[in-house]
Amino acid sequence: MNSLVDKRFELADQSRFDADEVVRPNISYWQDAWRRLKKNKLALLSMAVLIILFVMSMIGPGLSGQNYTTLTPEIKNLPPDSTYWLGTDYLGRDLFSRLWKGLRFSIFVATVAATLKVVIGCIYGAVMAYLGGFVDDVMMRIVEVLNSIPYLIVTLIILVVLGNGYLPLLFALCITNWTSTARMVRGQILKLRESEYIMASSALGASTTRVIAKHLIPNTLSLIILDMATSIPHIIFDETILSFLGIGLQPPAFSLGTLLSAGQEAMAFYPAHLLFPSLLLCLLVLAFNILGDGLRDALDPQLRD
Amino acid sequence: NGSAGKSAGGDTAATGQTSQNEKKGPNGETLASEQIAHGQQFHVITFDTAQVGDSESGSFFLATCEGLFRENHGVLENAGCEKYEVSEDGLTYTFHLRKNKWSDGVEVVASQYKDTIERVLNADLACPYAFFTFPIKNAEKYYNGECDFKEVGVEAVDDYTLKFTLEAPEPYFTDKLSYTMFNPIRVDNIEKYGDTYGTDAMQILSCGPYMVQEYTASQSTVLVKNPEYWDAENVYLEEIDLQQIDETATQFQLFEADQLDFVAASGDYLKKWDQAASEGKCQLYTNGDVASQFFSFNTQESSPSGLMQNAKVRKAIAYTLDSQTFIDSVYNSRYTAAYGLVTPNIKVGDKEYRTEVPEPIKEEYSEYANNPEKLKALFHEGLKELGKDTDNLSTITIQFLGYGESTIEKDIEQYVVQRIQDNLGIKVNLNIVGDFGLAHSAQVAGEFDMCMQVWGADYNDPMTFIDIFRTGGSSNYGKYSSETYDKLLDQLAKEQDNEKRLKLYEEAETILIKEDVAIKPLLYRDKHSYINNRLKGFQYPVFGGKYEFKYAYIVEE
Amino acid sequence: MSSHDILEVKHLKKYFGVGKHDVLKAVDDVSFQIKEGETLGLVGESGCGKTTCGRTVVGMYRATEGEVYYKGQNVHKLRGKEKKAFNKDVQIIFQDPYASLDPRMTVAEIIGEGIEIHGLAKTKKEKEEKIAHLLEIVGLNKEHANRFIHEFSGGQRQRIGIARALAVEPKFIMCDEPISALDVSIQAQIANMLIQFQNEMKLTYLFIAHDLAMVKHISDRIAVMYLGSIVELAESENLYQNPLHPYTEALMSAIPIADPKIEDSRQRIMLEGDVPSPINTPPGCKFQGRCRKVMDKCKCEAPKLIEVEQGHFVACHLYHK
Amino acid sequence: MAKYIIRRLLEMLITLFLIVTATFFLLSAIPGNALTSKIAKLPKTVQTKIIQKYGYDRPVIERYVITMKGLIIKGDFGESIIRPGETFAKNLKAKLPVTIRLSIQQILLGVTAGILLGIIAAMKRGSYWDKLILVGAMFLVSMPSLVISLLLQKYCANGDILKLPIIGWPKGKELWLGGWKYTILPTIAGSCSFIAYYSRLTKTSMLESINQEYTLTARAKGLSEMQIVKNHVIRNSFIPIITVLPSTVAGILTGSLFIERVFSIPGMGRYYIEAVQGRDIPIVLAGTTFYAIITVITMLITDILYGIVDPRIKIGAGK
């Protein structure tokens, strides 16, 4: 027993210790954000919904085996049955296939326009922040001017000048939206430029490109992603409004907005023509909104814990 | 002024009727105690008669003004004039005016008609329909500043005699005179408002059956009976409430709820309310309109495909689509299928052109209908003539310039594309422009092989349609040019005999549509409306305005 | 001015424009030299311009007026290669170990940045070895290299910051309050590390802090700043034993000392009020408002920094002959 | 302060000048305008006269100079091409009150209801109320206002549930304060998205304030949860809300388009859109300028409001 006691009170072998042990799991910012997103059941659900919607928009149009572009007026306005699962529209096209196809266009338009917007906004904002001074003032003024012109007129003018079609529509949708991104990016970069780690990097002799690539972009990325996620539902709405005004896509292309506007005209007799596109639009926007909220919570560095 | 009841309700005592129940309608019906009609607000563009060129504004002036003539059940009746004479050579028109008063008590006199001509011809005002007066002697010269107004052929002989002298005889001159812009004007009133004249209904002095009591732009108008009107005793409605309702669905909702007395058919409502009308739940009003819709082909060699200068090619394309099938399929049979250019309701003298002259290609269609082989053969023939024949038609693409503002309109043009592609196997590139300005400039620039065109008649004579395709005409987008056709037009200008004119028109229409296939007729617009059972005598005139309230009354149900 | 001076600051001024018309004189006519291998401590209350001074000295801010010479070259006029060489020679350790490390980078990336920029490692392996070595000398281990910094404690982060600075083998390090944000036990770790590296690598430090005890322990000479100006500069021992400026005196007496006996028997010189705003300071001595020994002269004339004893400079009218 | 406002107003003038110029040249760059459709059918002689009347026979620069001159001298962009004799100013007089009332009602309902719901959600965070509000807000924000309007019309007007007019708007004497029944549905339809937006915004910013240290101080004083929210949280959480107010105001003016169409309300939105679609250039120019002025003024007001809500921001004092 004595020997046991002695052992207990012997000095421990210090070289075995690691006093600087880090016990917390090693996760990067993105892993952490993902972990937080995973905790948000609603966001996960909406992500699942979005994936389903996305998949459906890809396979949905072919699913019922019906043609959704050919007009067959003989079979117009049919109620749902086993061939036309949601019935046919006012020109005899399969509503089910059209719905998914329209969704595909809406998703496509929204994501591409959001990407464009973000890219333009980032470049513009970064240039503003980087050049500063007079250039910044002028560019800021341009943003201000653009912000003060009702977006609808800008859109209209663009669509009128460039004609209706994908590219003009995308262009119009992003041109009216990019200013917020530009401001956000400018603010973020100005903030980051003052931050000590950027100073440290330049004190090490880092070139501007390096600072941008290694520090500015990674540290702005989460905001940009968030911006993109939250602007998608806005763009979907904007596109709907344009289609509704008859200046969106032109046939044979169509989107949920087109379906909605056609459905509204048929509402009194065939409520389904309005109901289904509305529901799908709601679902899509809802899912994007909830996901956006979830992302906000997940990406917010202040909530990090 | 101001004798009419203010509020909507039972203030009818003001009209002086002692016992309302005793009052009978023109056909002996029992009249309702409340003579108020509910309608849709006219989209009035201007309250200046000189500037009016559209039927919505025209409707307003039909109700509030009295011109020389008024259309009643498709027939021109003397209104502002009691009678008139035309000289032998057809150059001098003398009108004897009726005694009538403006709503402020001032007499309506001949000089006020003359003032109208002077004002319309004032080039500074740039009145769009100034050219309606150009048949009057020296009118165009005066308009271009080449002579004095004294030399223009209009004269107020005395207060109640008005004389027009024409440059050349024009058989449909009186038809033109029924237009809003020829209504008498009150120069004193116009001067009172100066620059702002024409922007507010409240400025208008009335010499017609009704006058304005209340007006809110793009919202509502209240018209009340004009006690000073010469025929006031035959005007039944005490009040007309007009309200702006943009959405079709809402219009029908209100119509169903008896809050709207008449509504134009549209989309799927057609079936429902046609059914209702047949059950006697409402009155159905149908009549032809005077607008024609057709495709124009670009007859120039420089057309995008470079094929359209050949008549056979044009014909093959045109005949792929049967107008009747088209309207049945996409318009719920709403409009009338067209196989000619001139719409029904257009008259030559007192004969309706379309009943006298058959549509040029009605029969021929059946030969080609659903016969792709024949169509293709025709198409190949045409290509051969051009020296561009090919076995593979799918390499050919033609450019179709569409125009449409609503989703449905745009979709419908798809149907045309589909027909051409299915029948001929060629490719059609559809370019729908939703903006009038852009569509127009593309049309003028000839950036199309075929384009959609709509034409509304300006006056009641086939000339209003036939004249479009004169060589160098401003709306002749396809740049159609035919010596024979132009000659026929020149002949027509001189010809006064209606029988001969009919023949000449027939010839011209046949050349245009059947032989040269410069256009492909699609449909005639029509009027298709539902009227509440209690509203009787309400009319949709062919020219001048959309609605005619003068003869309307409300019966007890 | 001796040949040993690695750095020489001459009449350095740094003004910030605030608002439309006001200027904030963060650094107002400051001159000093630092000898090779020496540590110059810079102390003063919060907002007195220590950081600004330090940053202007190492060329991170452009000077409003005055010059800074590093090894005889004007720091603010360096371009291209020379600038790069300067960046390699002169490094910074920041106060806030949280804000000065990029949260999106791993430890290896942070430390490796300077190595990459200056091409100090030929192969990837060499670089990794270098990083591992640097981690080791700051007391961390290889396993930490692939971690993100938010998992580290403040002291560990500060050590990473030091490793980053050491990675480019600098000659001169501006330490901007490197230990103020740390715990007592960690402060000693870092201070030891700095002392050790100085001995091993012949480093020169500009050591900014407001903890006088630590500054005194680490520095050879100390400059005391008040509202943008240096009020006293002396050998650290000398400054402690014999503070001349009334502000230095008060500062000395205010430092709490971890010894109850001393604390109980201490007479504190209480300064009235707070440090005034550096915007639009009145003429005369900047300390006049809080000074116990204020004289009429102090209100109109700003005292110059003069040498009253060998190596002991003070800017106070009391010592003007 | 006065000096600050004057300076801001001058800056606004420059911005407005830029906007007018940009819009003018953009509009001029597009082929065709209201004139095209107006004269399409007319004979050449008349066409020329009309083109002359509106000055479109002149080069763009000259037209620009004339427009600007007219703007400075008469304060107007000239008469409408589509509706001869009409000017924007005249329409403004008739239509602005309608739009203003509609906007005010929408903003009042939308923003107050949104904020109240947001406060409730923040105070009862984690409860069923919170979840209900969250889900409700999400739904409202995801539903196009068009669909909301149509649903309201279908189920709340002339229906079994409620007997409200389907369309229309108070006029004449009732323009400002009467005819409430007409305004109920459009107001609700228009404010839905604001309710949703503001409730979420309020909740977030309230939670942010609640998590601040000063709430801890307040709690340490022994204040009750109610008092803490009332005295400490609300004012601080209003600061981010104020930031988005100008976009709300600007958005509501153009955003009422559908509401105005569906409910047949003679407001500015519809008028402006019609002008844009018909490319009635003088009216479009005037309308754009008008909206720009509103946007810019709301921004100014926001900045002033900032100063009131947040004492740290001294307006007029530098950045």
Next chain:
Amino acid sequence: MSQESLLKVEDLKVSFHTYAGEVQAVRGVSFEVKAGELLAIIGESGCGKSVTSRAIMSLVKAPQGEIKKGSKIIYHGKNLLEMNQKEQRAFRGGECSMIFQDALVSLNPTMKIGRQIIENIIQHRQISRKEARQEAILLLEAVGIPNPETRIDQYPFEFSGGMRQRAMIAIAIACDPKILIADEPTTALDVTIQAQIMELIKGLKDKLKTAVILITHDFGIVAGSANKVAVMYAGQIVESGGRDEIFYHPQHPYTLALLGSVPKLEWKNKQLLHAIKGTPPDLISPPKGCAFAKRCNYCMNVCLEEMPEITYFEAGHHASCWLHHKEVPAANKKMFQDDRKMIIVNENDFVVDEDQSYE
């Protein structure tokens, strides 16, 4: 000084539930304070000082934070943790108040200083707003703010750091609390201001007989003001006792190491300090033995395995360290005592009996 204790904390355990696991921020802390006494709690960042003080004020936020069952905070014989909301509120601000670390964020930025003080007065005392305002002016004057009449209507941002902290103190003493908790009241301040604030707090304690719990990590401040000191490490109190005992006769290696980390004026320039290696343990998975073991120079095998017992010394001085166990070889103890002699040069100024535990 055998007066009855005013506040007694017994076996306080607080945990936070985070994604990485349960953070055991406070792991069984016990101490007591008497009226007119200043207890300093000293320890490194993250060792649980603030959480302890917040637990006393029942400001630990659910659902993340949890005060474990069995913890007791006894005030006037009643367990605060079992009181209802209303009683707790009366205690907070009335009986016991708190000065927070960073006055800049602890004062409501959009509320005038005056209102923030008045609010507290009105909450706990039955007086009118007007009287409360007078009171507030007096309070501001008492804490040494010049021109209190005008200052009372200013916003926190118009105050300098030191004045803000004084305003915080004014709020804290507004209702003459029996207990004042000051959580690092001077950390954000300059030394000259710090001296002023500390004078103020000491004055309060002496004049009003308030019991003060001062939380800090600066030994200098403790030396100048405390009556009693509790040294915290990793959520536990490792040593506690009278000020002089702690400073001149520390019985825990951690306390000794802390003292050794501060450069002494009499030390040679650039001499290496007695630094403690490594970093404190992460409280997510606290070591099963002594939390300090891995950083301790005298670490024995037992330290890594078992939690040390508390050893009591003279006059309330106690420490939790295996070194004081009877069976520990003398060589080990000697090592510690030698180091202590080296670090605390004037150890002999303070004479106590040799290390004898009084069990």
